[in-house]
Amino acid sequence: MSDKSKGSVAPDVPATEPSFWEADKGLASWLFTLDHKRLGVMYLVSTMIFLFVGGAAALLLRTELLTPEGDIFSATVYNKLFTVHGAVMVFLVIIPSVPGALGNFLLPLMLGAKDVAFPRLNLLSFWVYTLGAMFFLYTLFAGGLDTGWTFYTPYSSTTGTSVVSATLGAFILGFSSILTGLNFIVTVHKMRAPGLTWNRLPLFVWGIYATAVIQILATPVLAITLLLITIERTLNIGIFDPAMGGDPVLFQHFFWFYSHPAVYIMILPGFAIESELIAVHSRKHIFGYKAIALSSVAIAIISFLVWGHHMFVSGQSELAGVIFSFLTFAVAVPTAIKVFSWVATLYKGSIEFNTPMLYGLMFIFTFSIGGLTGLFLGSLATDVHLHDTYFVVAHFHYVMMGGTIIAFIGGIHHWWSKMFGVNYSEKAAKIGALLVFIGFNMTFFNQFILGQQGMPRRYYTYLPQFQQQHVLSTIGAYILGAGLLWTAIYLIHSLRRGEKATSNPWHGVSLEWHTQSPPIQHNFHGTPVVTSDPYDFPEIDRTGETDRH
Amino acid sequence: MNLSTLFLAMAPAKDAPLPPNDAKGGPWSMPIQASTFAPETDAIYLFILVLCLISFVGIIGATLYFMRAYRRRSPDQKTSSITHNGKVEFLWSAIPAVLLVVIFLWSEVAFMKQVVPPSDAIDIRVKGQKWFWTAEYPANPGVQLNNEIIVPVGVPVRVTLTSEDVIHSFFIPAFRIKRDAVPGRYTTVWFEATRPGDYNLFCAEYCGDQHSEMRGVVHVLPLDEYEAALEEAGRLELEQGESLAAFGERIYTRKGCNACHSTDGTTKTGPSWKGIYGADRTFADGSSGKVDDNYIRESILEPNAKVVAGFTPQMPSFQGQLNDDQITALIEFMKTLK
Amino acid sequence: MSAIATAEHPEHLAHHFDTLEQQAAAAKLGMWLFLATEILMFSGLFLGYFIIRMFYPEMVLEAHEYLSKTAGGVNTVVLITSSFTMALAVRAAQVGDQKNLIRNLIFTIGFAGVFMVVKYFEYSAKFEHGMLPGKFYHAWDHGYYIEGLPHIFFGLYFCMTGLHGIHVLVGIGVLTWILLRAKKGEFGPSYYTPVENVGLYWHLVDLVWIFLFPLLYLVR
């Protein structure tokens, strides 16, 4: 630890103890591990695999959309493709990815703890995730699922495909998510190192904490909704199915009551990573620490009150529509605060353009587009036109892929040396980042235009007038795919050939940088003591203290 | 609203030459504006777009500038110790909040206009069904249109929607309207068309295999042609000099058989009619038979009596909607499909 | 991994905690959060119930007459009593009264068993009368005519009481586990968190029933 910061104090690590990778050997030591770091790595591997599965489905469906007619697949196969794509990306990739992989790995490290509060529960949660994933895979082989990821009734209660195994899968995944959230909340409350007050928590921890709160509050409702669908399909109890006296719109209320907060389950971890990337790689104290931390909590609360903005044209009451629209705009304000604060952090910083930072900057660009286009959808009159068109598709890819996944990839690069103890090739990584940036924008930007011209989503064939944009989009998707594949290749390559990493390459201050890379099994020798906040970089110029406070 | 006129001026010209299809307002713009709602929706759209562009350019501009000005020049470059600034933070929360309230209000006012139809509106009842639309005109009994609706220019029209099976959504981009058709419920939407022409009607809510084929055409006609056209649409008779088979083909498209039956051998919801006459059939209950006049008649009037193996009993009965002459014509048409 | 736990650690302290207090506080917070998720899950069902009741008030009123108020009432008393014995068990664990701990745990499990037996008779009566959920509903074959769409009411009835019943069964399971541990003498004034947490869980199961009973059995 050459670059010892004046902030936090952790006892120096004598480089004698084996890292968590070497501490135990054999398959069983992984499958039944209670070590949060190993679980983090296992989540990382599995979510990445599913990202490629979901991405492969996306590439196939994009290929079909090259021409207006249906040519390579039948309509049914196309419908199954986008359903699998959406469901895998949402339930198996984006929701578990950041909390499961980076959250697990980093939370105890950042808190100066030896582990999460309930390591056994953590292991259980991973296996529950695996079980849920099995149900999804089973669904794929048992004829697939063609309801769309939204499972709207009465389509989902009448279609011939394997809805029950899929809803049960999502139900089980929900439990994994609840258990993880519960574990993290308790960990943040009870496992902080001495001196690590709430005001000194890294913003990553705040973001994961806010996510965990939503996970706990919203996921149980999803669980019961999915259970009701399952029962509706098997017993026809008649809650959602109009043929039996039920109300299909009721299902949409249930579904979005979970699924809108869920989009913040997806993005808050992205925000969490972004704050770290921007601050550490410009070595500037994060701007507006309190505002960023508290806006996450504000988002977590307001997000429960806006679900109806997915249903403006569904036949819910107009008054409800108006209220939901208003609250939707209310949720945009705390998000805007965050974006502005990140930009302000760059001011008078020392910005290094390494790969994590490139992704951090890319995030500002793509997420802003995604968030701002949310305003067109939150506004009633325009949403009437844009609802269920490609505009919506473009919006949510800009926030989910362009937001969370981009931040996640940035985070993986940022903490790669910490997790694996090696450095990737910076040059290769920059090529990858460029491909991802170009490919992503090419895929999704013109989908806004498609949508605004009236191209509905989930269309297998379309009018010839839309072909130009679809072709562009498909080519973009190939470039994006190539970029991600490239990224996977050089990262995996670095595991075998990468040079050994130092413990704190970026001069980070938060506690995870105060242990060796990769960390020892118990993270720290003894318990670290924290005496200052996590963004107090040694490079900060305090001599003059002329800057306004 | 004054602003709206400003942004109206920037929206695509209203009196462009009539395009063959409505998205031809240019590759980068909104579809043609063909209802009274369209100009205002587009104006709001542009208003939000301009606000977004301003904030986006501001954010990305600042980012790019900082990236240049504060790039790391030396490994130990010093950085500023600013951590927050109450005034700035207040401003960047308050200004967006105010702008958002403006967007909300304008949009809300526009939306409320779409809610309550004027009392003198013409009524149309539209039913969605896998995978076609049927329109009926209470004022003109007997008129039943499939995958098309006919409306007059300059008269408000109220559409009452429902669905036979799953949720569909009635979407006319050129009118900027959309409304779900929900089974077991009635929803309404209204509009007033402003320019004659043919416009796309889409199903916007995912409803299964042929969701993307559940498209129709909206014919907007001048008021004086409208009544005649409806009458014409209501009448489905053998015309002077028309062969029975040709008449049958007209029924085939007019009555929406084409939504489920192809003539080229591709299987849609129902079996294709290619080579249907005289063909052998096996039924879901295991029995079998030949396609002859009686069987076809039965299939049309009581579709569920014999269900062709491999298909689901989804065909609606056309009892009371097709008379004997029309069924005969359909049979003649089928005979021609070798 | 917990083998690292060294001599300076008290017996029940997991290696990653510093003190027993920290461990107990974490366990308790975790349990409360878990209970919150349980309540939210049931509230989804309650919401569904209220909406159906709003849609079809007469049907719900008429159908609920076929639920046995006596059986429901008995079960309410049984569960409340079991909550009481559970509280006694926790108290006993805290003061280290081994005999009372075991006795009260056995009582609690016994009451839970009684609850399930009563439930069994209720369910089999419904089965016999064809008052089954959804498409299996065929009470008219047995001479019962309820106006409207009673299959929805009984669908909900079975969902809600069924989910609750599963919770009771799980409760019996964990109570037995606690009982076995108690018999080994694992709990005492310095370590009783598991008993306390299972107690909290059991109170929740009781609480849910206290809402279910009036909503389903005493509609008026």
Ligand code: HEA
């Ligand atoms: C990560 C996930 C994520 C996130 C973060 C968001 C964020 C937002 N979303 Fe999005 N949304 C989805 C995922 C997400 N969404 C998904 C998956 C769907 C479709 C589901 C389906 O149907 O399949 C959807 C659909 C959806 C709809 C329904 C559309 C329809 O079907 O008709 C609406 C409508 O209001 C909406 C609105 C918003 C808004 C207002 C935000 C806001 O939170 C955005 C706030 C951000 C900003 C405002 C930008 C940043 C700020 C600035 C750059 C500063 C300047 C700002 C101002 C001047 C205001 N979203």
Ligand code: HEA
């Ligand atoms: C986290 C969420 C997430 C992510 C990351 C993505 C990523 C992508 N999505 Fe997806 N998408 C959804 C969530 C997501 N999507 C959801 C929820 C829906 C709605 C579903 C519904 O309607 O029910 C949807 C729907 C959806 C549609 C609309 C379908 C329709 O309405 O008919 C389209 C079409 O373009 C699309 C495309 C893509 C593409 C090209 C990517 C790309 O970003 C994918 C990039 C990844 C890869 C490409 C994989 C990596 C590489 C390889 C596999 C190696 C092989 C490749 C090469 C050699 C080139 N998505």
Ligand code: CUA
């Ligand atoms: Cu009908 Cu989509």
Ligand SMILES: [Cu+2]
């Ligand atoms: Cu939403």
